[in-house]
Amino acid sequence: MGLPSEFACVTPNFWLTFAEHALPYFRKKRYIRLMPELPEVESFARALNASYRGRTLKRVLFRRRDLRTALDIDTLGKIFAPGVRFVRFFRDGKQLVIRTSAGEALISLGMSGAFAPVDPKRPKPHEHITFILSGGEAFGFIDPRRFGHVRVRTAPLPHLADPLSARSLIRLFLSPEWRESRRSVKAALLDQHMIGGLGNIYVLESLYGAKIRPTRRVSRIRKSEWGTLSREIPMVLRRAIKAGGSTIATYRGLHREIGTFQLCHRVYGRAGKRCLRPGCSGVIKRITQSGRGSFYCPKCQQ
Ligand SMILES: [Zn+2]
Numbered sequence: 149m150g151l152p153s154e155f156a157c158v159t160p161n162f163w164l165t166f167a168e169h170a171l172p173y174f175r176k177k178r179y180i181r182l183m184p185e186l187p188e189v190e191s192f193a194r195a196l197n198a199s200y201r202g203r204t205l206k207r208v209l210f211r212r213r214d215l216r217t218a219l220d221i222d223t224l225g226k227i228f229a230p231g232v233r234f235v236r237f238f239r240d241g242k243q244l245v246i247r248t249s250a251g252e253a254l255i256s257l258g259m260s261g262a263f264a265p266v267d268p269k270r271p272k273p274h275e276h277i278t279f280i281l282s283g284g285e286a287f288g289f290i291d292p293r294r295f296g297h298v299r300v301r302t303a304p305l306p307h308l309a310d311p312l313s314a315r316s317l318i319r320l321f322l323s324p325e326w327r328e329s330r331r332s333v334k335a336a337l338l339d340q341h342m343i344g345g346l347g348n349i350y351v352l353e354s355l356y357g358a359k360i361r362p363t364r365r366v367s368r369i370r371k372s373e374w375g376t377l378s379r380e381i382p383m384v385l386r387r388a389i390k391a392g393g394s395t396i397a398t399y400r401g402l403h404r405e406i407g408t409f410q411l412c413h414r415v416y417g418r419a420g421k422r423c424l425r426p427g428c429s430g431v432i433k434r435i436t437q438s439g440r441g442s443f444y445c446p447k448c449q450q
Pocket residue numbers: 423424425428429430445446447448449
């Protein structure tokens with residue numbers, strides 16, 4: 149890929165994810181929390197749209213009645229009734245929406261949720277929901293850890309800005325209620341009521357790109373820095389979506405597990421390593437903010 153070898157490139161792996169959560173001491177250095185984030189959700193939405201938008205559903209199979217919580221199968225059964233059409237698949241924050249001609253379902257991928265083309269007669273391991281299309285093709289919702297959930301969507305999620313839109317971000321960043329906040333910039337960016345679906349990794353990568361230290365107070369950040377950050381966030385996310393998109397293409401439209409994403413970070417997970425910014429001699433530092441790891445370069449991030 150032409151990236152410097154010091155990049156922290158990680159191939160997400162289900163068992164590494166499991167180990168990291170089951171055994172917190174692994175968190176120290178070697179394992180990085182990997183779960184579906186906005187780029188993965190966006191990639192699934194695009195792949196599902198490309199493959200199944202406009203298609204008619206023949207039948208849905210709920211292979212179990214609960215995931216993280218109980219499924220409202222009566223109502224979901226109406227949204228996915230035989231004969232409904234898939235109108236659109238899209239992302240709302242970090243969740244995926246399936247809009248059919250009968251309603252909308254909101255799907256959270258949790259820790260390990262994914263969509264894949266399936267054979268309805270031979271369910272894959274951990275395939276909990278199977279959507280069979282007229283014509284016989286099918287796709288399934290697969291979730292080994294069952295932290296995902298599927299529920300009826302009655303209204304859009306409440307958030308003010310979409311992280312893929314620089315324009316909506318700068319509008320939020322320059323609003324008085326945002327700028328007067330005494331919180332750290334990292335805490336503010338992770339506030340899901342403000343920005344829909346920005347996770348820890350992408351916040352830290354964007355702050356690195358914009359040369360802003362994650363601990364800085366929102367009220368101390370200059371207007372020009374907000375401008376840089378509003379462009380940096382969509383750029384970082386698009387890069388990840390592109391990586392996911394190329395993976396998806398090799399998996400016939402959809403991919404099976406988050407284990408197929410190759411994530412390359414400039415700062416995340418690189419504690420103790422040299423800063424990658426040309427001309428900077430800083431060493432990446434790891435600190436804890438509100439119980440979660442933060443990484444930054446003390447030299448070039450002010
Ligand atoms: Zn640096």
